[in-house]
Amino acid sequence: MLRSCAARLRTLRVLRRQPGDARLPGSQPGSGKLRSFSFEDVTEKDQALPKPSWSKDLRLLFDKFMKKCEDGSWKRLPSYKTSYTTSTIQDIRAFFSGSIPLKEELMSQARLFTRSFEDGLGFEYVMFYNDDEKRVVCICQGGLYLQGPPGFLHGGALATLIDITLGTNAMVAGGPVMTANLDISFKRPVPLCSVVVINSQLDKVEGRKFFVSCNVRSVDEQTLHTEGTGLFIKLEPGKSLI
Numbered sequence: 001m002l003r004s005c006a007a008r009l010r011t012l013r014v015l016r017r018q019p020g021d022a023r024l025p026g027s028q029p030g031s032g033k034l035r036s037f038s039f040e041d042v043t044e045k046d047q048a049l050p051k052p053s054w055s056k057d058l059r060l061l062f063d064k065f066m067k068k069c070e071d072g073s074w075k076r077l078p079s080y081k082t083s084y085t086t087s088t089i090q091d092i093r094a095f096f097s098g099s100i101p102l103k104e105e106l107m108s109q110a111r112l113f114t115r116s117f118e119d120g121l122g123f124e125y126v127m128f129y130n131d132d133e134k135r136v137v138c139i140c141q142g143g144l145y146l147q148g149p150p151g152f153l154h155g156g157a158l159a160t161l162i163d164i165t166l167g168t169n170a171m172v173a174g175g176p177v178m179t180a181n182l183d184i185s186f187k188r189p190v191p192l193c194s195v196v197v198i199n200s201q202l203d204k205v206e207g208r209k210f211f212v213s214c215n216v217r218s219v220d221e222q223t224l225h226t227e228g229t230g231l232f233i234k235l236e237p238g239k240s241l242i
C-alpha cells in the first residue's frame with residue numbers, strides 16, 4: 001500500500017507541474033501539503049509508455065489518448081515500479097504517523113505489485129486524467145499470468161485495475177487516499193491479453209469522502225465487462241492508521 005501511495009503521490013506531483021517544468025517529479029519548490037515528500041533521487045523508468053509487449057490495440061488506444069493530451073485537456077499519468085532511498089521512506093513514515101508495519105530493510109524490497117511482473121505477463125496500463133471532467137481513463141491489458149477462468153482475466157486482477165483507477169481519480173482530486181469500499185459487478189468476462197478501457201468519474205465529494213464510479217468496456221465499446229463504484233477516504237496527516 002505504501003509504495004502504491006508513494007507512486008501515486010509522485011504521479012500527482014507530475015500533474016501539478018507547470019508546462020515546461022523539466023524538473024523531476026517531486027523536486028519543485030513552493031507550497032503544497034505534499035511538499036514533505038522528496039523524490040529528487042528517483043530516476044526510475046516511466047512504465048506507462050509503449051513497450052514491445054503491448055498489443056496493437058493498446059498501442060492504438062495510447063496514441064489516441066496522447067492526441068487528446070495535445071490541447072492540454074487530458075494528461076498522461078506516469079507510473080513507476082518505485083525504489084526509494086532511506087530518506088524518502090522516512091518522509092513517508094512521517095506522513096503515515098509511524099503506522100508503517102514493515103521494517104526499513106523489508107520496505108526497501110517491497111514493490112508496487114501491479115508493476116512487479118515481467119513486461120507483458122502481468123498488468124500493462126496507462127492512465128489519463130481530465131481535470132475539467134474529473135475523469136481518469138485507464139487503458140489496460142491483462143497478461144498471461146493474470147488468468148482466472150481458463151483464457152479469461154482473474155476477477156481480482158480486474159478489481160485491482162479498477163481500484164487503482166478509481167483511487168487515482170480520487171487522489172488527483174484530493175490528495176492521498178485509501179480505499180474504504182469497492183463494489184464491483186462483473187457482467188462479461190475479459191479475455192486474457194485483450195485490452196479494456198476503464199472509464200472513471202468522480203461523482204461526489206463529501207468532506208474526506210470521495211465517491212468514484214467506473215465502467216469497463218472492450219476496445220470497440222461493444223461489450224460492457226464490468227461496472228464499479230468506490231469510496232476513498234482522504235488521509236488525515238498525523239492520524240494513525242493502525
Ligand SMILES: CCCCCCCC(=O)SCCNC(=O)CCNC(=O)[C@H](O)C(C)(C)COP(=O)(O)OP(=O)(O)OC[C@H]1O[C@@H](n2cnc3c(N)ncnc32)[C@H](O)[C@@H]1OP(=O)(O)O
Pocket residue numbers: 001004005006008009163164167168171175176177178179180181207208209231233234235236239241
Ligand atoms: C495514497 C494513494 C492510495 C490510493 C488507493 C490505494 C489502494 C489500496 O490498495 S488502499 C489499501 C486497502 N484499503 C485499506 O487497507 C484501508 C483500510 N481502512 C482504513 O485504513 C481506514 O478505515 C480509512 C483510512 C479508510 C479511513 O479511516 P479514517 O481516516 O480514520 O476515517 P474515519 O474517520 O473512520 O471515517 C471518515 C468518514 O468515512 C466514512 N467511512 C470510513 N470507512 C468507510 C467504509 N468502509 N464505508 C463507508 N464509509 C466509510 C466514515 O463513516 C466517516 O464518515 P463521516 O465523515 O460522514 O462521519
